[in-house]
Amino acid sequence: MTVAAELLRRAEAAQSDYVKDLAELVSIDSGSLDADGVNRVADWVSARLERLGFSIERQRRPATTEPQYGDVLIGRRRGTGVKRIVLFAHMDTVFARGDAAARPFTLKSGRAHGPGVTDDKAGITAGLHAAQHLIASGNERFGELVLVFTPDEEVGSPVGGPAILQAVTGADAALCLECARENGDIVTARKGVVDLELEVRGLAAHSGIEPERGAHAGLEAAHLTVFLHSLADRMSGVSVNVGVLRAGDRLNIVPDRAQLHVEVRATAAASLDATIERIRERVAAPIVAGTTVEILHFEHCPPMEPTAASERIAAQAVAIADRLGFTIETAHTGGVSDANRVAALGIPTLDGLGPVGGGDHSPGEWLDLDSVPRRVAMLATLIDTLGAADGVVDLAPAAHTRDAIVVSASTEGNPIRHEP
Numbered sequence: 001m002t003v004a005a006e007l008l009r010r011a012e013a014a015q016s017d018y019v020k021d022l023a024e025l026v027s028i029d030s031g032s033l034d035a036d037g038v039n040r041v042a043d044w045v046s047a048r049l050e051r052l053g054f055s056i057e058r059q060r061r062p063a064t065t066e067p068q069y070g071d072v073l074i075g076r077r078r079g080t081g082v083k084r085i086v087l088f089a090h091m092d093t094v095f096a097r098g099d100a101a102a103r104p105f106t107l108k109s110g111r112a113h114g115p116g117v118t119d120d121k122a123g124i125t126a127g128l129h130a131a132q133h134l135i136a137s138g139n140e141r142f143g144e145l146v147l148v149f150t151p152d153e154e155v156g157s158p159v160g161g162p163a164i165l166q167a168v169t170g171a172d173a174a175l176c177l178e179c180a181r182e183n184g185d186i187v188t189a190r191k192g193v194v195d196l197e198l199e200v201r202g203l204a205a206h207s208g209i210e211p212e213r214g215a216h217a218g219l220e221a222a223h224l225t226v227f228l229h230s231l232a233d234r235m236s237g238v239s240v241n242v243g244v245l246r247a248g249d250r251l252n253i254v255p256d257r258a259q260l261h262v263e264v265r266a267t268a269a270a271s272l273d274a275t276i277e278r279i280r281e282r283v284a285a286p287i288v289a290g291t292t293v294e295i296l297h298f299e300h301c302p303p304m305e306p307t308a309a310s311e312r313i314a315a316q317a318v319a320i321a322d323r324l325g326f327t328i329e330t331a332h333t334g335g336v337s338d339a340n341r342v343a344a345l346g347i348p349t350l351d352g353l354g355p356v357g358g359g360d361h362s363p364g365e366w367l368d369l370d371s372v373p374r375r376v377a378m379l380a381t382l383i384d385t386l387g388a389a390d391g392v393v394d395l396a397p398a399a400h401t402r403d404a405i406v407v408s409a410s411t412e413g414n415p416i417r418h419e420p
Contacts, residue, residue, distance in 0.1 A: 029096070
């Protein structure tokens with residue numbers, strides 16, 4: 001029996017255990033700002049890692065630090081080889097305390113439902129089960145397997161992001177456990193995003209008696225909006241959205257203040273940087289006399305750009321899926337995840353390695369339970385394959401990529417928010 005077949009057999013035999021574990025995690029409210037709830041998930045995961053023989057590091061934030069996030073949990077286990085493979089998933093959800101009781105974990109027509117069932121509690125469970133099957137079958141050809149669980153991905157990973165970047169230092173490959181696309185695709189590229197808050201300052205005046213004495217901040221903001229949207233270029237993968245635009249308080253006053261909240265996304269770092277440079281140039285040269293423009297807030301998340309090494313890892317995943325009896329392709333998406341920052345370090349990175357699900361961030365969130373054994377087996381086999389490889393760059397030919405760019409906008413809070 002091949003390694004892949006053995007791991008699939010074990011994943012199929014453990015399906016009921018997977019569902020039980022997932023139900024326990026979904027029953028715990030763990031919104032990003034619910035530190036106690038996130039830490040209850042961390043307690044659960046820590047106990048599982050300990051049973052599997054991982055050494056455990058738990059990074060706690062001082063109780064006086066605001067806002068208060070949960071802990072970062074890192075498990076490490078030595079294998080028989082030399083390759084260092086890092087998996088990462090997040091323990092927080094977008095849901096409020098009480099949602100787990102209001103919408104408890106349920107099974108219906110082959111799907112699991114509940115708050116965070118797909119994003120990302122199915123990914124957490126998949127990572128733990130993949131590690132369990134590798135250990136139980138004696139397939140630990142990696143040098144070190146590292147599992148990182150973060151508390152704040154849904155609000156931009158202010159704590160978890162730096163912890164992941166530290167954990168992946170020196171890694172040979174990084175695997176993100178966000179769930180697969182609804183069609184089963186894995187993710188090799190994500191747009192980068194910059195969030196900006198611009199403030200226009202002008203001069204107030206009576207709009208009926210002496211408007212000429214004013215400097216209309218709202219008019220400058222309108223010119224800025226037209227300019228910003230002109231920067232969008234679908235062919236080069238650049239999207240721009242002025243999601244919030246405010247000016248003035250009263251009808252009879254020339255507005256002396258205006259605010260714009262702007263989102264810029266791009267598939268390539270060079271395109272993103274060039275677009276931001278054009279915005280800076282325009283900010284420095286307002287059109288409406290007497291107005292000034294200032295960038296008050298700037299948040300940046302680099303693109304996850306495909307590389308030769310990451311495409312070859314993706315090709316391995318595609319080939320493993322084929323051996324396990326199902327078909328996947330690779331996709332590019334406009335959403336952001338922790339994989340963006342890891343890939344920007346030059347580490348070969350693959351995303352979407354959890355089971356298949358959809359409806360993220362909504363009451364209808366769902367997980368396809370039939371996909372679980374095959375996806376867990378694929379993940380475990382991929383870890384084994386990467387761990388045994390002489391060099392990531394020699395793994396396989398590049399995989400076929402399905403172009404699935406999603407141009408979207410959101411008004412969720414800063415810092416950079418993450419999405420499917």
